[in-house]
Amino acid sequence: MNYKQFLYAFAFVGLVSCTENKVSDTYKNEVKIALQNAKTNAKTFEKAFQQIPTEQAEGLSFLVANMPQRDLDSLTTEYLLENIDLAYKAKNEFAWARTLPDSIFYNDVLPYTSLNERRDNWRADFYKRFAPKVKDAKDIYEAILAVNQNIMDEVDVVYSTKRPKADQSPYESMECGLASCTGLSVLLTDAFRSVGIPARIAGTPNWTTKVGNHNWVEVYIDGEWKFTEYYYPGQFDDAWFLGDAGKANPNDPKNWIYASSFKKQPYHFPLVWDLSIEYVNAENVTDRYIKLFEAKEAKLAAEKDGKIPVHILLFKDQSCSPGDGRVVQELVVKVDGKEIARGNSAGPQEDMNKFFSFRIEQNAKFTVDFKDERGLTKTKSLKAAKVNEQFRLYVQEL
Incomplete structure:
Protein backbone atom coordinates (compact mmCIF):
# COMPACT_ATOMS: atom_id res chain seq x y z
CA MET A 1 0.00 0.00 0.00
CA ASN A 2 1.51 3.33 -1.03
CA TYR A 3 1.13 6.54 0.95
CA LYS A 4 -1.86 7.84 -1.03
CA GLN A 5 -3.71 4.54 -0.65
CA PHE A 6 -2.95 4.61 3.07
CA LEU A 7 -4.48 8.06 3.35
CA TYR A 8 -7.63 6.95 1.49
CA ALA A 9 -7.96 3.91 3.73
CA PHE A 10 -7.41 5.99 6.87
CA ALA A 11 -9.93 8.59 5.75
CA PHE A 12 -12.46 5.87 4.95
CA VAL A 13 -12.24 4.41 8.47
CA GLY A 14 -13.05 7.86 9.82
CA LEU A 15 -15.97 8.25 7.44
CA VAL A 16 -17.48 4.94 8.44
CA SER A 17 -17.36 5.83 12.12
CA CYS A 18 -19.07 9.18 11.40
CA THR A 19 -21.75 7.94 9.05
CA GLU A 20 -22.53 4.34 9.96
CA ASN A 21 -25.40 5.34 12.28
CA LYS A 22 -27.18 7.03 9.35
CA VAL A 23 -26.45 4.54 6.57
CA SER A 24 -29.36 2.21 5.91
CA ASP A 25 -28.63 -1.45 6.67
CA THR A 26 -30.12 -2.29 3.26
CA TYR A 27 -27.33 -0.42 1.46
CA LYS A 28 -24.48 -0.60 3.99
CA ASN A 29 -22.12 -2.72 1.88
CA GLU A 30 -22.80 -0.75 -1.31
CA VAL A 31 -22.28 2.58 0.50
CA LYS A 32 -19.00 1.29 1.93
CA ILE A 33 -17.74 0.49 -1.57
CA ALA A 34 -18.99 3.83 -2.91
CA LEU A 35 -17.18 5.79 -0.21
CA GLN A 36 -13.97 3.95 -1.01
CA ASN A 37 -14.41 4.75 -4.70
CA ALA A 38 -15.13 8.41 -3.96
CA LYS A 39 -11.57 8.79 -2.64
CA THR A 40 -10.80 12.50 -2.15
CA ASN A 41 -14.47 13.45 -2.55
CA ALA A 42 -15.56 11.08 0.22
CA LYS A 43 -15.84 14.07 2.57
CA THR A 44 -18.85 15.17 0.52
CA PHE A 45 -20.76 12.10 1.62
CA GLU A 46 -19.46 12.24 5.19
CA LYS A 47 -21.00 15.71 5.53
CA ALA A 48 -24.20 14.62 3.80
CA PHE A 49 -24.74 11.67 6.17
CA GLN A 50 -23.94 13.85 9.17
CA GLN A 51 -26.42 16.56 8.14
CA ILE A 52 -29.24 14.53 6.57
CA PRO A 53 -32.44 14.25 8.64
CA THR A 54 -32.94 10.72 9.89
CA GLU A 55 -36.14 10.26 7.89
CA GLN A 56 -34.23 11.03 4.66
CA ALA A 57 -31.13 8.93 5.40
CA GLU A 58 -32.33 5.84 3.53
CA GLY A 59 -32.89 7.94 0.42
CA LEU A 60 -29.32 9.25 0.64
CA SER A 61 -28.07 5.70 1.20
CA PHE A 62 -29.89 4.55 -1.95
CA LEU A 63 -28.39 7.32 -4.07
CA VAL A 64 -24.84 6.82 -2.84
CA ALA A 65 -25.06 3.03 -3.18
CA ASN A 66 -26.12 3.31 -6.84
CA MET A 67 -24.27 6.44 -7.90
CA PRO A 68 -22.01 6.30 -10.98
CA GLN A 69 -18.34 7.09 -10.53
CA ARG A 70 -18.63 10.49 -12.25
CA ASP A 71 -20.99 11.63 -9.47
CA LEU A 72 -18.94 10.10 -6.67
CA ASP A 73 -16.07 12.20 -8.01
CA SER A 74 -17.91 15.50 -8.46
CA LEU A 75 -21.15 16.04 -6.54
CA THR A 76 -21.25 18.41 -3.58
CA THR A 77 -22.90 18.00 -0.20
CA GLU A 78 -25.17 20.98 -0.82
CA TYR A 79 -26.37 19.62 -4.17
CA LEU A 80 -27.24 16.23 -2.69
CA LEU A 81 -29.00 17.55 0.41
CA GLU A 82 -31.09 20.09 -1.51
CA ASN A 83 -32.25 17.56 -4.09
CA ILE A 84 -33.13 14.99 -1.45
CA ASP A 85 -34.95 17.48 0.76
CA LEU A 86 -37.08 18.78 -2.12
CA ALA A 87 -37.91 15.24 -3.29
CA TYR A 88 -39.15 14.37 0.20
CA LYS A 89 -41.05 17.66 0.33
CA ALA A 90 -42.95 16.65 -2.81
CA LYS A 91 -43.52 13.15 -1.39
CA ASN A 92 -45.10 14.60 1.76
CA GLU A 93 -47.08 17.31 -0.04
CA PHE A 94 -48.85 15.46 -2.84
CA LYS A 296 -54.00 -2.26 -30.39
CA GLU A 297 -53.64 -4.17 -33.65
CA ALA A 298 -56.25 -6.68 -32.58
CA LYS A 299 -58.65 -3.87 -31.79
CA LEU A 300 -57.97 -2.12 -35.10
CA ALA A 301 -58.36 -5.36 -37.02
CA ALA A 302 -61.74 -5.90 -35.45
CA GLU A 303 -62.77 -2.35 -36.37
CA LYS A 304 -61.10 -1.94 -39.77
CA ASP A 305 -60.51 -5.36 -41.26
CA GLY A 306 -58.52 -5.40 -44.48
CA LYS A 307 -57.05 -1.89 -44.14
CA ILE A 308 -53.39 -0.87 -44.11
CA PRO A 309 -51.61 2.12 -42.51
CA VAL A 310 -50.47 4.97 -44.81
CA HIS A 311 -48.41 8.03 -43.81
CA ILE A 312 -48.29 11.55 -45.30
CA LEU A 313 -45.50 14.14 -44.95
CA LEU A 314 -45.96 17.71 -46.19
CA PHE A 315 -42.96 19.90 -47.12
CA LYS A 316 -42.60 23.51 -48.22
CA ASP A 317 -40.85 22.39 -51.42
CA GLN A 318 -38.62 19.64 -52.77
CA SER A 319 -35.42 21.43 -51.74
CA CYS A 320 -36.23 21.24 -48.01
CA SER A 321 -34.50 18.84 -45.66
CA PRO A 322 -36.63 16.27 -43.80
CA GLY A 323 -35.76 17.88 -40.46
CA ASP A 324 -36.64 21.51 -41.12
CA GLY A 325 -38.78 21.66 -44.24
CA ARG A 326 -41.99 20.17 -42.89
CA VAL A 327 -45.18 22.24 -42.94
CA VAL A 328 -48.13 22.07 -40.53
CA GLN A 329 -51.39 22.02 -42.45
CA GLU A 330 -54.77 20.34 -42.29
CA LEU A 331 -54.92 17.43 -44.73
CA VAL A 332 -58.17 15.92 -46.02
CA VAL A 333 -58.14 12.39 -47.46
CA LYS A 334 -60.94 11.33 -49.82
CA VAL A 335 -61.93 8.19 -51.72
CA ASP A 336 -64.25 8.77 -54.68
CA GLY A 337 -64.83 12.28 -53.38
CA LYS A 338 -65.90 11.12 -49.91
CA GLU A 339 -63.83 12.17 -46.91
CA ILE A 340 -62.31 9.25 -44.98
CA ALA A 341 -59.66 10.99 -42.84
CA ARG A 342 -58.67 14.46 -41.70
CA GLY A 343 -55.74 15.70 -39.59
CA ASN A 344 -52.66 17.89 -39.37
CA SER A 345 -49.29 17.14 -40.93
CA ALA A 346 -46.27 17.09 -38.61
CA GLY A 347 -44.21 20.29 -38.35
CA PRO A 348 -40.48 20.95 -38.00
CA GLN A 349 -40.72 21.03 -34.19
CA GLU A 350 -42.07 17.48 -33.98
CA ASP A 351 -40.18 14.22 -34.02
CA MET A 352 -38.76 13.14 -37.37
CA ASN A 353 -40.71 9.89 -37.27
CA LYS A 354 -44.12 11.45 -36.66
CA PHE A 355 -46.51 11.60 -39.64
CA PHE A 356 -50.15 12.20 -40.51
CA SER A 357 -51.39 8.61 -40.65
CA PHE A 358 -54.61 6.87 -41.58
CA ARG A 359 -55.81 3.42 -42.67
CA ILE A 360 -57.27 2.46 -46.03
CA GLU A 361 -57.95 -0.61 -48.14
CA GLN A 362 -54.80 -1.89 -49.85
CA ASN A 363 -54.42 -0.75 -53.50
CA ALA A 364 -57.20 1.82 -53.05
CA LYS A 365 -56.84 5.11 -54.93
CA PHE A 366 -57.31 8.25 -52.85
CA THR A 367 -56.76 12.01 -52.94
CA VAL A 368 -55.25 14.40 -50.41
CA ASP A 369 -56.38 18.05 -50.26
CA PHE A 370 -54.04 20.72 -48.88
CA LYS A 371 -53.14 24.37 -49.55
CA ASP A 372 -50.51 25.57 -52.00
CA GLU A 373 -48.22 28.59 -51.49
CA ARG A 374 -51.09 30.93 -52.48
CA GLY A 375 -53.53 29.39 -50.05
CA LEU A 376 -55.52 27.64 -52.77
CA THR A 377 -56.71 24.05 -52.41
CA LYS A 378 -54.40 21.58 -54.07
CA THR A 379 -55.35 17.94 -54.68
CA LYS A 380 -52.88 15.09 -55.04
CA SER A 381 -53.99 11.66 -56.32
CA LEU A 382 -52.25 8.63 -54.78
CA LYS A 383 -52.55 4.87 -54.41
CA ALA A 384 -52.11 2.81 -51.23
CA ALA A 385 -49.94 0.01 -52.58
CA LYS A 386 -47.77 -0.95 -49.59
CA VAL A 387 -48.21 -1.29 -45.82
CA ASN A 388 -46.77 1.76 -43.98
CA GLU A 389 -46.03 3.53 -47.28
CA GLN A 390 -44.91 7.15 -46.88
CA PHE A 391 -46.00 9.83 -49.36
CA ARG A 392 -44.23 13.20 -49.59
CA LEU A 393 -46.31 16.17 -50.71
CA TYR A 394 -45.08 19.69 -51.45
CA VAL A 395 -46.81 23.03 -50.93
CA GLN A 396 -44.77 24.52 -53.76
CA GLU A 397 -43.62 22.54 -56.77
CA LEU A 398 -40.21 23.62 -58.10
Whole structure:
Protein backbone atom coordinates (compact mmCIF):
# COMPACT_ATOMS: atom_id res chain seq x y z
CA MET A 1 0.00 0.00 0.00
CA ASN A 2 1.51 3.33 -1.03
CA TYR A 3 1.13 6.54 0.95
CA LYS A 4 -1.86 7.84 -1.03
CA GLN A 5 -3.71 4.54 -0.65
CA PHE A 6 -2.95 4.61 3.07
CA LEU A 7 -4.48 8.06 3.35
CA TYR A 8 -7.63 6.95 1.49
CA ALA A 9 -7.96 3.91 3.73
CA PHE A 10 -7.41 5.99 6.87
CA ALA A 11 -9.93 8.59 5.75
CA PHE A 12 -12.46 5.87 4.95
CA VAL A 13 -12.24 4.41 8.47
CA GLY A 14 -13.05 7.86 9.82
CA LEU A 15 -15.97 8.25 7.44
CA VAL A 16 -17.48 4.94 8.44
CA SER A 17 -17.36 5.83 12.12
CA CYS A 18 -19.07 9.18 11.40
CA THR A 19 -21.75 7.94 9.05
CA GLU A 20 -22.53 4.34 9.96
CA ASN A 21 -25.40 5.34 12.28
CA LYS A 22 -27.18 7.03 9.35
CA VAL A 23 -26.45 4.54 6.57
CA SER A 24 -29.36 2.21 5.91
CA ASP A 25 -28.63 -1.45 6.67
CA THR A 26 -30.12 -2.29 3.26
CA TYR A 27 -27.33 -0.42 1.46
CA LYS A 28 -24.48 -0.60 3.99
CA ASN A 29 -22.12 -2.72 1.88
CA GLU A 30 -22.80 -0.75 -1.31
CA VAL A 31 -22.28 2.58 0.50
CA LYS A 32 -19.00 1.29 1.93
CA ILE A 33 -17.74 0.49 -1.57
CA ALA A 34 -18.99 3.83 -2.91
CA LEU A 35 -17.18 5.79 -0.21
CA GLN A 36 -13.97 3.95 -1.01
CA ASN A 37 -14.41 4.75 -4.70
CA ALA A 38 -15.13 8.41 -3.96
CA LYS A 39 -11.57 8.79 -2.64
CA THR A 40 -10.80 12.50 -2.15
CA ASN A 41 -14.47 13.45 -2.55
CA ALA A 42 -15.56 11.08 0.22
CA LYS A 43 -15.84 14.07 2.57
CA THR A 44 -18.85 15.17 0.52
CA PHE A 45 -20.76 12.10 1.62
CA GLU A 46 -19.46 12.24 5.19
CA LYS A 47 -21.00 15.71 5.53
CA ALA A 48 -24.20 14.62 3.80
CA PHE A 49 -24.74 11.67 6.17
CA GLN A 50 -23.94 13.85 9.17
CA GLN A 51 -26.42 16.56 8.14
CA ILE A 52 -29.24 14.53 6.57
CA PRO A 53 -32.44 14.25 8.64
CA THR A 54 -32.94 10.72 9.89
CA GLU A 55 -36.14 10.26 7.89
CA GLN A 56 -34.23 11.03 4.66
CA ALA A 57 -31.13 8.93 5.40
CA GLU A 58 -32.33 5.84 3.53
CA GLY A 59 -32.89 7.94 0.42
CA LEU A 60 -29.32 9.25 0.64
CA SER A 61 -28.07 5.70 1.20
CA PHE A 62 -29.89 4.55 -1.95
CA LEU A 63 -28.39 7.32 -4.07
CA VAL A 64 -24.84 6.82 -2.84
CA ALA A 65 -25.06 3.03 -3.18
CA ASN A 66 -26.12 3.31 -6.84
CA MET A 67 -24.27 6.44 -7.90
CA PRO A 68 -22.01 6.30 -10.98
CA GLN A 69 -18.34 7.09 -10.53
CA ARG A 70 -18.63 10.49 -12.25
CA ASP A 71 -20.99 11.63 -9.47
CA LEU A 72 -18.94 10.10 -6.67
CA ASP A 73 -16.07 12.20 -8.01
CA SER A 74 -17.91 15.50 -8.46
CA LEU A 75 -21.15 16.04 -6.54
CA THR A 76 -21.25 18.41 -3.58
CA THR A 77 -22.90 18.00 -0.20
CA GLU A 78 -25.17 20.98 -0.82
CA TYR A 79 -26.37 19.62 -4.17
CA LEU A 80 -27.24 16.23 -2.69
CA LEU A 81 -29.00 17.55 0.41
CA GLU A 82 -31.09 20.09 -1.51
CA ASN A 83 -32.25 17.56 -4.09
CA ILE A 84 -33.13 14.99 -1.45
CA ASP A 85 -34.95 17.48 0.76
CA LEU A 86 -37.08 18.78 -2.12
CA ALA A 87 -37.91 15.24 -3.29
CA TYR A 88 -39.15 14.37 0.20
CA LYS A 89 -41.05 17.66 0.33
CA ALA A 90 -42.95 16.65 -2.81
CA LYS A 91 -43.52 13.15 -1.39
CA ASN A 92 -45.10 14.60 1.76
CA GLU A 93 -47.08 17.31 -0.04
CA PHE A 94 -48.85 15.46 -2.84
CA ALA A 95 -51.29 12.62 -2.23
CA TRP A 96 -50.11 10.53 -5.20
CA ALA A 97 -46.53 10.65 -3.89
CA ARG A 98 -47.37 9.79 -0.29
CA THR A 99 -48.66 6.36 -1.26
CA LEU A 100 -45.76 5.35 -3.51
CA PRO A 101 -43.77 2.22 -2.69
CA ASP A 102 -40.34 3.18 -1.37
CA SER A 103 -38.68 1.36 -4.27
CA ILE A 104 -40.50 3.56 -6.81
CA PHE A 105 -39.88 6.78 -4.87
CA TYR A 106 -36.17 6.07 -4.51
CA ASN A 107 -35.61 5.05 -8.13
CA ASP A 108 -38.01 7.28 -10.06
CA VAL A 109 -38.63 10.45 -8.02
CA LEU A 110 -35.54 10.95 -5.85
CA PRO A 111 -32.78 10.78 -8.52
CA TYR A 112 -31.32 14.04 -9.81
CA THR A 113 -30.57 12.61 -13.27
CA SER A 114 -31.98 10.26 -15.89
CA LEU A 115 -29.15 9.53 -18.34
CA ASN A 116 -25.70 11.05 -18.79
CA GLU A 117 -26.84 14.68 -19.01
CA ARG A 118 -25.05 17.49 -17.15
CA ARG A 119 -26.02 17.53 -13.48
CA ASP A 120 -28.12 20.71 -13.26
CA ASN A 121 -29.64 21.84 -9.97
CA TRP A 122 -33.15 21.87 -11.45
CA ARG A 123 -35.39 20.62 -8.65
CA ALA A 124 -36.12 23.84 -6.74
CA ASP A 125 -36.81 25.78 -9.94
CA PHE A 126 -39.03 23.05 -11.39
CA TYR A 127 -40.94 22.72 -8.12
CA LYS A 128 -41.74 26.44 -8.24
CA ARG A 129 -42.86 26.12 -11.85
CA PHE A 130 -45.00 23.00 -11.59
CA ALA A 131 -46.28 22.74 -8.01
CA PRO A 132 -48.85 25.51 -8.68
CA LYS A 133 -49.99 23.63 -11.80
CA VAL A 134 -50.82 20.44 -9.88
CA LYS A 135 -52.03 21.86 -6.54
CA ASP A 136 -55.71 21.36 -7.48
CA ALA A 137 -55.23 17.97 -9.18
CA LYS A 138 -57.62 15.37 -7.79
CA ASP A 139 -55.39 12.44 -8.69
CA ILE A 140 -52.16 11.53 -10.45
CA TYR A 141 -53.86 11.50 -13.87
CA GLU A 142 -54.86 15.15 -13.49
CA ALA A 143 -51.39 15.99 -12.14
CA ILE A 144 -49.65 14.41 -15.13
CA LEU A 145 -51.97 16.23 -17.51
CA ALA A 146 -51.34 19.56 -15.75
CA VAL A 147 -47.57 19.17 -16.06
CA ASN A 148 -47.64 17.99 -19.66
CA GLN A 149 -50.06 20.68 -20.82
CA ASN A 150 -47.95 23.46 -19.32
CA ILE A 151 -44.36 22.33 -19.77
CA MET A 152 -43.84 23.90 -23.19
CA ASP A 153 -44.92 27.33 -21.95
CA GLU A 154 -42.86 26.98 -18.76
CA VAL A 155 -39.55 25.90 -20.27
CA ASP A 156 -39.98 27.36 -23.79
CA VAL A 157 -38.27 24.46 -25.56
CA VAL A 158 -39.31 22.88 -28.88
CA TYR A 159 -38.13 19.88 -30.83
CA SER A 160 -35.44 20.59 -33.42
CA THR A 161 -32.68 18.72 -35.20
CA LYS A 162 -30.61 21.92 -34.82
CA ARG A 163 -30.22 21.47 -31.06
CA PRO A 164 -26.55 21.67 -29.96
CA LYS A 165 -26.38 18.04 -28.83
CA ALA A 166 -28.62 15.07 -28.06
CA ASP A 167 -27.89 14.61 -24.35
CA GLN A 168 -28.75 18.10 -23.16
CA SER A 169 -29.47 18.84 -19.52
CA PRO A 170 -32.63 20.80 -18.61
CA TYR A 171 -30.91 24.18 -18.60
CA GLU A 172 -28.87 23.45 -21.71
CA SER A 173 -32.15 22.90 -23.55
CA MET A 174 -33.79 25.94 -21.99
CA GLU A 175 -30.84 28.17 -22.87
CA CYS A 176 -31.13 27.43 -26.59
CA GLY A 177 -34.87 26.70 -26.73
CA LEU A 178 -34.27 23.54 -28.77
CA ALA A 179 -33.94 19.86 -27.91
CA SER A 180 -33.98 16.39 -29.40
CA CYS A 181 -36.45 13.74 -28.26
CA THR A 182 -33.90 12.90 -25.55
CA GLY A 183 -33.61 16.47 -24.32
CA LEU A 184 -37.39 16.86 -24.27
CA SER A 185 -37.68 13.59 -22.33
CA VAL A 186 -35.15 14.78 -19.74
CA LEU A 187 -37.17 17.99 -19.27
CA LEU A 188 -40.48 16.16 -18.90
CA THR A 189 -39.05 13.53 -16.55
CA ASP A 190 -37.58 16.20 -14.26
CA ALA A 191 -40.83 18.20 -14.31
CA PHE A 192 -42.78 15.12 -13.22
CA ARG A 193 -40.29 14.21 -10.51
CA SER A 194 -40.31 17.76 -9.11
CA VAL A 195 -43.93 17.25 -8.02
CA GLY A 196 -43.62 13.65 -6.85
CA ILE A 197 -44.74 11.89 -10.05
CA PRO A 198 -42.53 8.83 -10.71
CA ALA A 199 -41.01 9.11 -14.18
CA ARG A 200 -38.22 7.57 -16.23
CA ILE A 201 -36.92 7.69 -19.80
CA ALA A 202 -37.63 4.85 -22.19
CA GLY A 203 -36.38 4.32 -25.71
CA THR A 204 -34.67 2.19 -28.30
CA PRO A 205 -31.19 2.57 -29.80
CA ASN A 206 -32.47 1.36 -33.16
CA TRP A 207 -35.91 0.52 -34.53
CA THR A 208 -36.37 -2.95 -35.98
CA THR A 209 -38.57 -1.57 -38.77
CA LYS A 210 -36.38 1.35 -39.90
CA VAL A 211 -33.16 3.21 -39.24
CA GLY A 212 -33.15 5.53 -36.25
CA ASN A 213 -33.59 5.75 -32.50
CA HIS A 214 -36.11 7.44 -30.22
CA ASN A 215 -36.58 8.25 -26.53
CA TRP A 216 -39.74 9.12 -24.60
CA VAL A 217 -41.10 9.14 -21.02
CA GLU A 218 -42.83 6.58 -18.82
CA VAL A 219 -44.91 7.47 -15.73
CA TYR A 220 -45.95 5.16 -12.88
CA ILE A 221 -49.73 5.15 -12.36
CA ASP A 222 -51.64 2.87 -10.01
CA GLY A 223 -48.96 0.20 -10.00
CA GLU A 224 -48.23 0.25 -13.73
CA TRP A 225 -45.81 2.02 -16.06
CA LYS A 226 -47.45 3.89 -18.95
CA PHE A 227 -45.74 5.88 -21.68
CA THR A 228 -46.35 9.45 -22.75
CA GLU A 229 -44.43 12.20 -24.55
CA TYR A 230 -43.60 15.89 -24.37
CA TYR A 231 -46.10 16.59 -27.18
CA TYR A 232 -48.82 14.16 -26.03
CA PRO A 233 -50.47 15.61 -22.90
CA GLY A 234 -52.87 13.21 -21.24
CA GLN A 235 -52.31 10.41 -23.74
CA PHE A 236 -51.06 7.12 -22.30
CA ASP A 237 -49.73 4.00 -24.04
CA ASP A 238 -50.60 5.27 -27.50
CA ALA A 239 -48.42 7.44 -29.74
CA TRP A 240 -47.10 7.59 -33.28
CA PHE A 241 -44.19 5.27 -32.45
CA LEU A 242 -46.15 2.38 -30.89
CA GLY A 243 -46.26 0.51 -34.20
CA ASP A 244 -42.46 0.58 -34.38
CA ALA A 245 -41.93 -0.15 -30.68
CA GLY A 246 -44.34 -3.07 -30.92
CA LYS A 247 -42.21 -4.63 -33.65
CA ALA A 248 -39.05 -4.57 -31.53
CA ASN A 249 -36.92 -7.68 -31.85
CA PRO A 250 -36.81 -9.36 -28.40
CA ASN A 251 -33.83 -11.44 -29.53
CA ASP A 252 -31.53 -8.54 -30.41
CA PRO A 253 -30.46 -6.01 -27.72
CA LYS A 254 -29.87 -3.39 -30.45
CA ASN A 255 -33.63 -3.36 -31.02
CA TRP A 256 -34.88 -3.69 -27.46
CA ILE A 257 -36.97 -1.10 -25.66
CA TYR A 258 -35.13 0.07 -22.54
CA ALA A 259 -36.32 1.96 -19.46
CA SER A 260 -33.78 3.98 -17.49
CA SER A 261 -33.02 3.16 -13.87
CA PHE A 262 -30.86 4.79 -11.21
CA LYS A 263 -30.69 1.50 -9.35
CA LYS A 264 -28.14 -0.94 -10.69
CA GLN A 265 -29.57 -3.36 -13.26
CA PRO A 266 -28.24 -6.21 -15.44
CA TYR A 267 -28.42 -3.94 -18.51
CA HIS A 268 -27.28 -0.44 -19.40
CA PHE A 269 -29.21 2.13 -21.44
CA PRO A 270 -27.56 2.38 -24.89
CA LEU A 271 -26.71 6.04 -25.51
CA VAL A 272 -26.45 6.32 -29.28
CA TRP A 273 -24.49 9.59 -29.05
CA ASP A 274 -21.77 7.80 -27.03
CA LEU A 275 -22.03 4.02 -26.91
CA SER A 276 -18.92 3.81 -24.73
CA ILE A 277 -20.95 5.07 -21.73
CA GLU A 278 -22.24 2.09 -19.76
CA TYR A 279 -23.07 3.58 -16.35
CA VAL A 280 -26.71 4.41 -17.13
CA ASN A 281 -28.70 1.44 -15.83
CA ALA A 282 -31.77 0.09 -17.61
CA GLU A 283 -34.51 -2.52 -17.62
CA ASN A 284 -35.54 -4.44 -20.71
CA VAL A 285 -39.25 -3.59 -21.22
CA THR A 286 -39.55 -4.84 -24.82
CA ASP A 287 -42.24 -7.42 -24.09
CA ARG A 288 -44.61 -4.82 -22.66
CA TYR A 289 -44.48 -2.74 -25.84
CA ILE A 290 -44.99 -5.78 -28.01
CA LYS A 291 -48.10 -6.70 -26.00
CA LEU A 292 -49.43 -3.12 -26.16
CA PHE A 293 -49.01 -3.08 -29.91
CA GLU A 294 -50.59 -6.48 -30.39
CA ALA A 295 -53.59 -5.42 -28.33
CA LYS A 296 -54.00 -2.26 -30.39
CA GLU A 297 -53.64 -4.17 -33.65
CA ALA A 298 -56.25 -6.68 -32.58
CA LYS A 299 -58.65 -3.87 -31.79
CA LEU A 300 -57.97 -2.12 -35.10
CA ALA A 301 -58.36 -5.36 -37.02
CA ALA A 302 -61.74 -5.90 -35.45
CA GLU A 303 -62.77 -2.35 -36.37
CA LYS A 304 -61.10 -1.94 -39.77
CA ASP A 305 -60.51 -5.36 -41.26
CA GLY A 306 -58.52 -5.40 -44.48
CA LYS A 307 -57.05 -1.89 -44.14
CA ILE A 308 -53.39 -0.87 -44.11
CA PRO A 309 -51.61 2.12 -42.51
CA VAL A 310 -50.47 4.97 -44.81
CA HIS A 311 -48.41 8.03 -43.81
CA ILE A 312 -48.29 11.55 -45.30
CA LEU A 313 -45.50 14.14 -44.95
CA LEU A 314 -45.96 17.71 -46.19
CA PHE A 315 -42.96 19.90 -47.12
CA LYS A 316 -42.60 23.51 -48.22
CA ASP A 317 -40.85 22.39 -51.42
CA GLN A 318 -38.62 19.64 -52.77
CA SER A 319 -35.42 21.43 -51.74
CA CYS A 320 -36.23 21.24 -48.01
CA SER A 321 -34.50 18.84 -45.66
CA PRO A 322 -36.63 16.27 -43.80
CA GLY A 323 -35.76 17.88 -40.46
CA ASP A 324 -36.64 21.51 -41.12
CA GLY A 325 -38.78 21.66 -44.24
CA ARG A 326 -41.99 20.17 -42.89
CA VAL A 327 -45.18 22.24 -42.94
CA VAL A 328 -48.13 22.07 -40.53
CA GLN A 329 -51.39 22.02 -42.45
CA GLU A 330 -54.77 20.34 -42.29
CA LEU A 331 -54.92 17.43 -44.73
CA VAL A 332 -58.17 15.92 -46.02
CA VAL A 333 -58.14 12.39 -47.46
CA LYS A 334 -60.94 11.33 -49.82
CA VAL A 335 -61.93 8.19 -51.72
CA ASP A 336 -64.25 8.77 -54.68
CA GLY A 337 -64.83 12.28 -53.38
CA LYS A 338 -65.90 11.12 -49.91
CA GLU A 339 -63.83 12.17 -46.91
CA ILE A 340 -62.31 9.25 -44.98
CA ALA A 341 -59.66 10.99 -42.84
CA ARG A 342 -58.67 14.46 -41.70
CA GLY A 343 -55.74 15.70 -39.59
CA ASN A 344 -52.66 17.89 -39.37
CA SER A 345 -49.29 17.14 -40.93
CA ALA A 346 -46.27 17.09 -38.61
CA GLY A 347 -44.21 20.29 -38.35
CA PRO A 348 -40.48 20.95 -38.00
CA GLN A 349 -40.72 21.03 -34.19
CA GLU A 350 -42.07 17.48 -33.98
CA ASP A 351 -40.18 14.22 -34.02
CA MET A 352 -38.76 13.14 -37.37
CA ASN A 353 -40.71 9.89 -37.27
CA LYS A 354 -44.12 11.45 -36.66
CA PHE A 355 -46.51 11.60 -39.64
CA PHE A 356 -50.15 12.20 -40.51
CA SER A 357 -51.39 8.61 -40.65
CA PHE A 358 -54.61 6.87 -41.58
CA ARG A 359 -55.81 3.42 -42.67
CA ILE A 360 -57.27 2.46 -46.03
CA GLU A 361 -57.95 -0.61 -48.14
CA GLN A 362 -54.80 -1.89 -49.85
CA ASN A 363 -54.42 -0.75 -53.50
CA ALA A 364 -57.20 1.82 -53.05
CA LYS A 365 -56.84 5.11 -54.93
CA PHE A 366 -57.31 8.25 -52.85
CA THR A 367 -56.76 12.01 -52.94
CA VAL A 368 -55.25 14.40 -50.41
CA ASP A 369 -56.38 18.05 -50.26
CA PHE A 370 -54.04 20.72 -48.88
CA LYS A 371 -53.14 24.37 -49.55
CA ASP A 372 -50.51 25.57 -52.00
CA GLU A 373 -48.22 28.59 -51.49
CA ARG A 374 -51.09 30.93 -52.48
CA GLY A 375 -53.53 29.39 -50.05
CA LEU A 376 -55.52 27.64 -52.77
CA THR A 377 -56.71 24.05 -52.41
CA LYS A 378 -54.40 21.58 -54.07
CA THR A 379 -55.35 17.94 -54.68
CA LYS A 380 -52.88 15.09 -55.04
CA SER A 381 -53.99 11.66 -56.32
CA LEU A 382 -52.25 8.63 -54.78
CA LYS A 383 -52.55 4.87 -54.41
CA ALA A 384 -52.11 2.81 -51.23
CA ALA A 385 -49.94 0.01 -52.58
CA LYS A 386 -47.77 -0.95 -49.59
CA VAL A 387 -48.21 -1.29 -45.82
CA ASN A 388 -46.77 1.76 -43.98
CA GLU A 389 -46.03 3.53 -47.28
CA GLN A 390 -44.91 7.15 -46.88
CA PHE A 391 -46.00 9.83 -49.36
CA ARG A 392 -44.23 13.20 -49.59
CA LEU A 393 -46.31 16.17 -50.71
CA TYR A 394 -45.08 19.69 -51.45
CA VAL A 395 -46.81 23.03 -50.93
CA GLN A 396 -44.77 24.52 -53.76
CA GLU A 397 -43.62 22.54 -56.77
CA LEU A 398 -40.21 23.62 -58.10
